[in-house]
Amino acid sequence: xxxxxxxxxxxxxxxxxxxxxxxxxxxxxxxxxxxxxxxxxxxxxxxxxxxxxxxxxxxxxxxxxxxxxxxxxxxxxxxxxxxxxxxxxxxxxxxxxxxxxxxxxxxxxxxxxxxxxxxxxxxxxxxxxxxxxxxxxxxxxxxxxxxxxxxxxxxxxxxxxxxxxxxxxxxxxxxxxxxxxxxxxxxxxxxxxxxxxxxxxxxxxxxxxxxxxxxxxxxxxxxxxxxxxxxxxxxxxxxxxxxxxxxxxxxxxxxxxxxxxxxxxxxxxxxxxxxxxxxxxxxxxxxxxxxxxxxxxxxxxxxxxxxxxxx
Amino acid sequence: xxxxxxxxxxxxxxxxxxxxxxxxxxxxxxxxxxxxxxxxxxxxxxxxxxxxxxxxxxxxxxxxxxxxxxxxxxxxxxxxxxxxxxxxxxxxxxxxxxxxxxxxxxxxxxxxxxxxxxxxxxxxxxxxxxxxxxxxxxxxxxxxxxxxxxxxxxxxxxxxxxxxxxxxxxxxxxxxxxxxxxxxxxxxxxxxxxxxxxxxxxxxxxxxxxxxxxxxxxxxxxxxxxxxxxxxxxxxxxxxxxxxxxxxxxxxxxxxxxxxxxxxxxxxxxxxxxxxxxxxxxxxxxxxxxxxxxxxxxxxxxxxxxxxxxx
Amino acid sequence: xxxxxxxxxxxxxxxxxxxxxxxxxxxxxxxxxxxxxxxxxxxxxxxxxxxxxxxxxxxxxxxxxxxxxxxxxxxxxxxxxxxxxxxxxxxxxxxxxxxxxxxxxxxxxxxxxxxxxxxxxxxxxxxxxxxxxxxxxxxxxxxxxxxxxxxxxxxxxxxxxxxxxxxxxxxxxxxxxxxxxxxxxxxxxxxxxxxxxxxxxxxxxxxxxxxxxxxxxxxxxxxxxxxxxxxxxxxxxxxxxxxxxxxxxxxxxxxxxxxxxxxxxxxxxxxxxxxxxxxxxxxxxxxxxxxxxxxxxxxxxxxxxxxxxxx
Numbered sequence: 001x002x003x004x005x006x007x008x009x010x011x012x013x014x015x016x017x018x019x020x021x022x023x024x025x026x027x028x029x030x031x032x033x034x035x036x037x038x039x040x041x042x043x044x045x046x047x048x049x050x051x052x053x054x055x056x057x058x059x060x061x062x063x064x065x066x067x068x069x070x071x072x073x074x075x076x077x078x079x080x081x082x083x084x085x086x087x088x089x090x091x092x093x094x095x096x097x098x099x100x101x102x103x104x105x106x107x108x109x110x111x112x113x114x115x116x117x118x119x120x121x122x123x124x125x126x127x128x129x130x131x132x133x134x135x136x137x138x139x140x141x142x143x144x145x146x147x148x149x150x151x152x153x154x155x156x157x158x159x160x161x162x163x164x165x166x167x168x169x170x171x172x173x174x175x176x177x178x179x180x181x182x183x184x185x186x187x188x189x190x191x192x193x194x195x196x197x198x199x200x201x202x203x204x205x206x207x208x209x210x211x212x213x214x215x216x217x218x219x220x221x222x223x224x225x226x227x228x229x230x231x232x233x234x235x236x237x238x239x240x241x242x243x244x245x246x247x248x249x250x251x252x253x254x255x256x257x258x259x260x261x262x263x264x265x266x267x268x269x270x271x272x273x274x275x276x277x278x279x280x281x282x283x284x285x286x287x288x289x290x291x292x293x294x295x296x297x298x299x300x301x302x303x304x305x306x307x308x309x310x311x
Numbered sequence: 312x313x314x315x316x317x318x319x320x321x322x323x324x325x326x327x328x329x330x331x332x333x334x335x336x337x338x339x340x341x342x343x344x345x346x347x348x349x350x351x352x353x354x355x356x357x358x359x360x361x362x363x364x365x366x367x368x369x370x371x372x373x374x375x376x377x378x379x380x381x382x383x384x385x386x387x388x389x390x391x392x393x394x395x396x397x398x399x400x401x402x403x404x405x406x407x408x409x410x411x412x413x414x415x416x417x418x419x420x421x422x423x424x425x426x427x428x429x430x431x432x433x434x435x436x437x438x439x440x441x442x443x444x445x446x447x448x449x450x451x452x453x454x455x456x457x458x459x460x461x462x463x464x465x466x467x468x469x470x471x472x473x474x475x476x477x478x479x480x481x482x483x484x485x486x487x488x489x490x491x492x493x494x495x496x497x498x499x500x501x502x503x504x505x506x507x508x509x510x511x512x513x514x515x516x517x518x519x520x521x522x523x524x525x526x527x528x529x530x531x532x533x534x535x536x537x538x539x540x541x542x543x544x545x546x547x548x549x550x551x552x553x554x555x556x557x558x559x560x561x562x563x564x565x566x567x568x569x570x571x572x573x574x575x576x577x578x579x580x581x582x583x584x585x586x587x588x589x590x591x592x593x594x595x596x597x598x599x600x601x602x603x604x605x606x607x608x609x610x611x612x613x614x615x616x617x618x619x620x621x622x
Numbered sequence: 623x624x625x626x627x628x629x630x631x632x633x634x635x636x637x638x639x640x641x642x643x644x645x646x647x648x649x650x651x652x653x654x655x656x657x658x659x660x661x662x663x664x665x666x667x668x669x670x671x672x673x674x675x676x677x678x679x680x681x682x683x684x685x686x687x688x689x690x691x692x693x694x695x696x697x698x699x700x701x702x703x704x705x706x707x708x709x710x711x712x713x714x715x716x717x718x719x720x721x722x723x724x725x726x727x728x729x730x731x732x733x734x735x736x737x738x739x740x741x742x743x744x745x746x747x748x749x750x751x752x753x754x755x756x757x758x759x760x761x762x763x764x765x766x767x768x769x770x771x772x773x774x775x776x777x778x779x780x781x782x783x784x785x786x787x788x789x790x791x792x793x794x795x796x797x798x799x800x801x802x803x804x805x806x807x808x809x810x811x812x813x814x815x816x817x818x819x820x821x822x823x824x825x826x827x828x829x830x831x832x833x834x835x836x837x838x839x840x841x842x843x844x845x846x847x848x849x850x851x852x853x854x855x856x857x858x859x860x861x862x863x864x865x866x867x868x869x870x871x872x873x874x875x876x877x878x879x880x881x882x883x884x885x886x887x888x889x890x891x892x893x894x895x896x897x898x899x900x901x902x903x904x905x906x907x908x909x910x911x912x913x914x915x916x917x918x919x920x921x922x923x924x925x926x927x928x929x930x931x932x933x
Contacts, residue, residue, distance in 0.1 A: 011701060012694055015697055018693050022676060035769060053340070060345050061340050061342050061346075064341060075326055076319075123335075123336060136542070139553070140553060146338075175766070182772070182807075185516075205534070225824075232759070240759050242759045242761070280593060282917075290927045292925055296923050301604070302603070304603070305602065362640070366650050367657055370656050373650055373651060383633060386636055387630075387633050427636055433649065449811060452793070454657060458660065459800040460800070496807055513829045515827050572845075572847075591904055611905075611916070615912055
């Protein structure tokens with residue numbers, strides 16, 4: 001024991017014990033490279049938002065003839081950020097078919113391919129802004145929607161991350177959507193395929209699973225889940241069936257509205273177009289187009305509060 | 312094609328395509344000035360918190376005879392931050408009656424008027440701290456409540472943003488409450504009018520709409536919604552009725568308690584004073600004072616799990 | 623009135639009024655020292671995460687023979703951060719039995735004692751990563767789980783904060799779990815005692831109260847609450863019974879699964895081992911081991927939407 005600094009002895013002993021725990025548990029990243037850092041991926045998310053709404057998040061307005069030049073510089077910078085994140089992610093991916101451990105040229109190719117989806121993503125996110133304006137009586141102007149509505153941030157990030165997911169990039173797409181989840185309370189897996197003009201009001205508690213497919217002009221309120229009914233389906237070897245090979249989340253056709261707290265479950269469940277699902281409803285099977293589904297008039301027990309009865 | 316750097320060619324081409332998409336969609340901020348930046352508004356929110364709880368968020372304690380001097384300096388700094396944010400917001404507001412595109416002197420006047428509401432806001436937030444202490448058995452000391460309870464941050468920001476809303480400042484109030492929403496999971500529109508001694512336990516998933524009015528000494532638990540029943544009411548021209556002109560969210564009288572996951576809907580719905588609304592209840596019409604409203608004893612289906620039945 | 627700068631006069635007047643409001647309300651921290659700052663506690667949380675997953679959050683990989691040395695340096699730095707936070711917290715704690723206003727040597731002792739729990743915490747969090755992999759078909763690799771799953775961050779912070787709570791450190795443990803709550807939407811009180819191999823899917827809206835005890839191999843989905851049934855129990859003097867002296871949150875035995883939106887209430891409620899609680903169920907009494915509890919088949923009212931009926 002070190003008579004001068006007994007704390008140092010305890011710390012050194014503790015370091016050895018903790019190192020042994022990590023060695024047993026495999027919780028050290030001892031690959032040859034770092035993993036993408038959350039701070040850098042958060043910065044990448046902000047960069048994607050700035051590309052999708054020039055002049056809204058940059059702190060300066062952008063005038064007509066400056067737009068293409070600004071975008072060219074911003075895209076070039078985005079390509080550098082994205083290429084680095086893809087390279088770091090690629091060393092760790094294990095999804096069958098993933099682009100594993102890409103060299104610089106493969107990572108650059110994937111980064112440029114993802115960026116080339118931005119015009120299509122931008123056009124989709126524009127329809128989401130319009131859908132928010134059309135569906136929310138609290139919305140007075142589009143600037144407020146773009147600057148502050150959680151659904152716009154969540155959808156902008158998810159729609160871009162979905163392209164990375166389709167390109168087979170591991171780790172990074174989910175890191176991006178979880179950053180959006182942390183900021184907005186809206187949890188959309190990057191695997192979900194979402195049509196144009198999607199509006200999520202309030203948003204906190206919304207969950208959309210990996211294998212959901214959502215049509216055009218759908219509206220969700222807070223706390224709605226599109227989730228798995230029996231998630232732990234196993235193959236003939238007893239292994240969990242993972243990813244897109246296990247269609248376990250429901251589909252919505254066009255023009256479906258789902259009110260707060262409703263839960264739709266199961267990979268074979270399809271909510272037909274122009275249907276309305278009421279609040280708190282629990283749906284485990286398909287619903288024909290044009291349906292209105294509500295819980296039976298809830299039987300409430302209403303009685304006077306007794307004197308001194310606590311709340 | 313650039314033989315030296317083919318990526319550059321693709322990026323330049325992409326920039327042109329993306330610029331065209333933005334031109335079509337109107338998603339460039341091409342006004343003469345920048346919009347308020349989220350980072351600056353987050354800083355403004357932190358500044359408001361520090362004014363409401365001197366010495367709690369500043370990293371230094373404040374002794375009795377220093378308080379007024381410290382507040383004077385902090386208010387002067389706050390006036391600068393707020394005036395800048397109001398000017399940037401004002402260029403973009405389109406709400407009927409909004410203070411549009413204010414010059415420096417008008418923006419300063421609005422900023423000072425909002426700051427002059429701070430003593431009243433501080434007195435209200437003090438009652439919220441007391442309400443948390445009175446209602447939460449996990450609360451042992453007021454310092455923990457002020458430093459870490461999500462409801463205190465959400466209410467402090469909303470009560471100040473509500474004054475900006477009443478002054479007709481566009482964009483900024485909602486940006487402030489959405490920053491609080493992102494940090495706390497509690498979504499209170501700046502339009503809501505909230506009485507003294509309000510407590511929200513846990514908080515994640517709570518939604519309070521723009522036209523709600525809440526009395527004194529109310530308590531909400533996590534996941535409670537005070538929301539619109541039929542949000543898309545239209546005027547005789549088929550236009551959505553927006554803002555306060557469409558009273559669409561419910562009112563709570565004094566001493567109302569609402570348990571987790573309950574939803575109260577509709578602009579004519581009034582929950583009478585001293586009423587208690589049970590968890591998960593769905594209420595679409597008014598309730599007399601002193602009522603206890605619960606779902607009928609839920610019929611549960613309880614059976615033994617079959618051998619090997621999956622979870 | 624100052625003819626040169628009338629705003630300054632109003633600000634000075636306002637500072638005096640606001641100072642008087644704070645003096646009345648006791649909302650100035652006028653103790654002799656600062657309180658722990660949220661920014662520093664957030665930094666401490668990040669430091670704990672880095673100690674629990676070396677090389678995952680640090681931006682560099684760590685190779686086998688470097689691990690113990692890196693951990694020794696990181697633990698020494700953590701001891702400094704933690705000791706400072708404990709000293710600042712200790713000046714403000716008022717929980718009966720709390721270590722109040724510790725001197726430097728007592729704070730160092732508490733900090734080292736908490737750090738010495740890290741190997742056990744690390745071993746528990748490793749089981750949480752394995753549980754996520756075993757229970758989530760969307761999980762393809764452990765790196766994504768460690769880097770981005772909200773439950774891992776929430777559990778890592780809560781499991782460490784729980785040790786500080788057991789050591790009687792005031793304020794700090796709750797500040798840490800509220801930082802995790804803000805980032806993840808998962809609200810676990812530092813008092814809750816949680817067994818190995820715990821998985822929370824999605825997570826937003828989950829609440830676990832101070833006096834809950836959870837066994838091994840339990841799984842919760844989003845929006846599940848383990849909460850108080852009658853929180854405001856009072857002692858013979860009419861005082862609220864606070865903290866662990868008021869067992870008010872339920873217990874889960876081993877291998878319990880609870881689906882989205884279910885709420886379990888009350889300090890005497892025990893969910894027996896190997897039970898499954900269905901979504902949205904509201905449980906106020908104990909359930910025998912091996913039970914399956916669901917709401918009776920919900921009676922849905924399904925009808926065709928009328929022509930032109932609004933959503």
